[in-house]
Amino acid sequence: MLYGRAAESGQLRSLLLRAAxxxxxxxxLHGEAGIGKTALLDQLAAEAGAARVLRMTGIEAETELPFAALHQLLRPALDRLDQLPGPQADALRTAFGLAAPTGQDRFLTGLAVLTLLSEYAGEDPVLCLVDDAQWVDQASLDALTFAARRLDAEGVVMLLAMREPRPLGLPELRLEALDREAVTALLAEHAGADLPPPVRERVAAQACGNPLALIELPRALSEDQRSGLLGPLPATPEDPTPSTRVQAAFGARIELLPEETRSVLLVAAADDTGELAVVLGATHASVAVLEPAETAGLIRLDGTSLVFRHPLVRAAAYRSATLARRISAHRALADTLTGAAHADRRAWHRAAAATGPDEAVARELDRAAERASGRQGMASASAAHERAARLSPDPRDRRRRLTAAAQAAADAGQFPRVDALLRRGDASGAWDADACGDADAGRDDPAAAELARVRAALELNAGSAVRAVEVLLTVDGAGPAILTEAFHAAQSAGEPDLIERVRARVRAASPAAPGTLTALADLYGGESVTAGPFDRAARDDGVLFSERFLAAHAAHALADHEAARELADLLLAHCRSHGLLGWQATCLHLLAEAHLALGALEPAARTAAEGLRIARYAGLDHRACYLRTTLAACAALEGDEARCRELADAALAHADGHDLGTAAAHAHRALALAHLGAGDAAPALVHLDRADRHPAGPPVLAAFLLPDLAEAAARSGATRTGTAERVERWAERSGRPAALAMAARCHALAAEDSAAEDLFTAAVAHGERAGGGLELARTRLLYGEWLRRRRRRSDARRTLREALESFEKAGARPWAERARAELRGTGEVIDSTSATGTPLGRLTPQEREVVRLAAAGHSNREIAAQLFLSPRTVGHHLYRAFPKLGVASRDQLTEVLDSR
Incomplete structure (x- = not known):
């Protein structure tokens, strides 16, 4: 019976009822050791009824073994693996060591967990119980929380119990101390009636409402203590908490066991397999030796496994032993755990037994790290590299391994850990070439280059983009990987001087090569460029992916937005087929920007939202900042000013604090678009002036905002000398119709009447060749306004009607209203009802995404894989969407969408 937990029990039961x-x-669930987390999980499992229960308990000794906890939890469901999409099934097989590493992204494993739970549920709910989650390995915890955050309509309940709360992005329930009534009832049941009231009160005071302490402290009392002659078990002086008192109580009971039993318990505490045969094999003891511990209620044996009654019993058995005995226990286990299946455990036991530098053990940990990396257990790989570094006799090996630990932590998105590792290396002199006995370590040294990449990644994500470039430029003889990342960081910083320094390094490194980097150097240096090198590089599977992305981004910078969209789709498909979710966020950002430039607001917003979800879960704060600016621009064009400001302000807060000048410029441009759409040019100009920080820099750096700057200046009666000329220089290098249209429009806004009309006409013609879209509609709106103010009402009406139709089709409400106002100014009577309301507008954003993909012919499984949902949730969204759209089947969705 549980005392004092009625409210908590009710909350958990409600989750189970809803799952049915x-x-x-x-x-x-979180709270101190012994507070009752396990008891609540036990009670819920007992009341599960038809629900299928998956359960595991984290073990401290397994925290560095990637996916150990996940395998333990999902083992009963693994017969459903063949029902998963191929890449997801492969990801789980790889994670569990059932298949060779495939280079899948770590987050694909989380998606596979979500789909597997959905399949395992079938017609009955599934109850996933993860106890002592504070000791679950990071790879397993990442996969579980990834799945937990996306649970929706699968009939799955996932409960994670841990001691201290962690930022997992999930609802939390903290277990507090029991109240006085529950304490009295629990003591009465477990302490017996023979305990004198003063002793009972002392036990209650020391237990502080902790249920396990209330049960175990009376058991630890001697006869004199129980009679009241001596005080109850005192608190340990260094940590007088209930859990420490309970551990001390367990320790006291362990001390009463025979010496041989205590020795076997120590090995069991150091072991993480839970297999009785392993413990007995390592100690050469018989099972009879454990009988006193079983009789004392400290362990439970079932013939093949040994389970400690509580983690505090394990902790007491291990920590009460001397260092020498603990070392012996780990050595015995390392000698017992033979074979490839136990290679990782063997390496960690040998590391735990090491008392000084040991290169042989360090190499074993290196191999364990490589295996973890292959299974995308980057956090475990980082831990193995770090421990190997500590065991390295050679300073150069120590530097290499510590660098690898930081790189793996960066790949895992653990940037605070990256920072801690780098600081540790700085403090210990690990990065000092002299300390490593290598005076030439900085020259063409792979370890130095990798260290620079790690420092730059940390700076770009959590520090300063400017410092990221500076770090990368310190590498002597930098190769394409370093220079590509330097270009990327310099673009983010938006500083012409930095870009020029990177250009100079590129020129020095490859003076004759017409590759991506030299083409980028030309683009940002003002030389003439062609799209050929960029297009070829973006499509070449043999090129570094980071270089392929920069090549695709260059197409966007050159205003070839259709090519940028196609290339972004191509790269995104590569990421999805290979499970590269981290890169997906970056490719989705480019795809969203291409959609936005082409005037496709809904696809742009949907794509950016998907990218933002990934970036947030992957800890990619830098990319999340940019995606927020894209979403802010979409909101501005759609007329959602409040959302635009919220997103732009969040982006600016991050960008300004991390020297992301280009992201800040995009955020200011989004705010300016909101003002321009409302016809309020003066505040728009303020934001655009803030965005345009380097008028003398390369035109391509500010090309995305210069047309807006020209419009805001013209409409507010201000002068911004040279803006049109900067756009023209960019357009000349681009040669694309979209760029030429922008240049002609900017000149038209600043021209005298005699020249303005020809320029507007040219801008419209170029815009039509570019494929139309919102920019052409904006050109027609400005041209129509110009015509109306010259009393050419008939010409103005024709142009403004075309603009209005485009704005309404795109869903750009404020711009459509501007066009209507201008049309009314010509004397035309029009229906004020917006045409932007569509059947899709009745759907939630998630339903809208599902419907679009279903209309395109994708199956529920394919949609689930793309949107990071379970197939069952996809079906649930379609079930809710069909009545809203007035359809009865998927076959009718295309017709509904085509009627928009």
Whole structure:
């Protein structure tokens, strides 16, 4: 019976009841050791009824073994693996060591967990119980929380119990101390009636409402203590908490066991397999030796496994032993755990037994790290590299391994850990070439280059983009990988001087090569460029992916937005087929920007939202900042000023604090678009002036905002000398119709009447060749306004009607209203009802995404893989969307969407 937990029990039961109706839920239980987390999980499992229960308990000794906890939890469901999409099934097989590493992204494993739970549920709910989650390995925890955050309509409940809360992005329930009534009832049941009231009160005071302490402290009392002659078990002086008192109580009971039993318990505490045969094999003991511990209620044996009654029993058995005995226990386990299946455990036991530098053990940990990396257990790989570094006799090996630890942590998105590792290396002199006995370590040294990349990644994500470039430029003889990342960081910083320094390094490194980097150097240096090198590089599977992305981005910078969209789609497909979710966020950003430039607001917003979800879960704060600016621009064009400001302000807060000048410029441009759409040019000009920080810099750096700057200046009666000329220089290098249209429009806004009309006409012609879209509609709006103010009402009406139709089709409400106002100014009577309301407008954003993909012919499984949902949730969204759209089947969706 549970005392004092009625409210908590009710909350957990409600999750289970909702799961029986098809809903899903996740919750994190947290509280100190012994507070009752396990008891609540036990009670819920006992009341699960028809629900399928998956359960595991984290073990401290397994925290560095990637996916160990996940395998333990999902083992009963692995017969459903063949029902998963191929890449997801491969990801789980790789994670569990059932298949060779395939280079899949770590987040694909989380998506596979979500799909597997959905398949395992079938017609009955699934209850996933993860106890002692504070000791679950990071790879497993990442996959579980990734799945938990996306649970929706699968009938799955996931509960994670841990001691201290962690930022997992899930609802939390904290277990507090029991109240006085529950304490009295629990003591009465477990302490017996013979305990004198003063002793009972002392036990209650020391337990502080902790249920396990209330049960175990009375058991630890001697006869004199129970009679009241001596005080109850005192608190340990260094940590007087209930859990410490309980651990001390368990320790006291362990000390009463025979010496041989205590020795076997120590090995069991150091072991993480839970297999009785392993413990007995390492100690050469018989199972009879463990009988006193079983009789004392400290362990439970079932013939093949040994389970400690509570993690505090394990901790007491291990920590009460001397260092020498603990070392012996780990050595015995390392000698017992033979074979490839136990290679990682063997390496960690040998590391735990090491008392000084040991290159042989360090190499074993290196191999464990490589295996973890192949399974995308980057956090475990980082830990193995770090421990190997500590065991390295050679300073150069120590530097190499510590660098690898930081790189793996960066790949895992653990940037605070990256920072800590780098600081540790700085403090210990690990990065000092002299300390490593290598005076030439900085020259063409792979370790130095990798260290620079790690420092730059940390700076770009959590520090300063400017410093990221500076770090990369310190590498002597930098190769394409370093220079590509330097270009990327310099673009983010938006500083012409930095870009020029990177250009100079590129020129020095490859003076004759017409590759991506030299083409970029030309683009940002003002030389003439062609799209050929960029297009070829973006499509070449043999080129570094980072270089392929920069090549695709260059197409966008050259105003070849259709090519940028196509290339972004190509790269995104590569990421999805290979499970590269981290790069997906970057490719989705480019794809969203291409959609936005082409005037496709809904696809742009949908794509950017997907990218932002990935970036947030992957800890990619830098990319999330940019994606927020794209979403802010979409919101501005759609007329959602409040959302635009919220997103832009969040982006600016990050960009200004991390020297992301280009992201800040995009955020200011989004705010300016909101003002321009409302016809309020003066505040728009203020934001655009803030965005245009380097008028003398390369025109391509500011090309995305210069047309807006020209419009805001013209409409507010201000002068911004040279703006049109900068756009023209960019357009000349681009040669694309979209760029030529922008240049002609900017000149038209600043021209005298005699020249303006020809320029507007040219801008419209170029815009039509570019494929139309919002920019052509904006050109027609400005041209129509110019015509109306010259009382050419008939010409103005024709142009403004075309603009209005485009704005309404795109869903650009404020711009459509501007066009209507201008049309009314010509004397035309028009229906004021917006045509932008569509059947899709009745759907939630998630339903809208599902419907679009279903209309395109994708199956529920394919949609689930793309949107990071379970197939069952996709079906649930379609079930809710069909009545809203007035359709009865998927076959009718295309017709509804085509009627927009």
């Amino acid at each position: 109706e098809g809903a899903s839920g996740a919750l994190v």
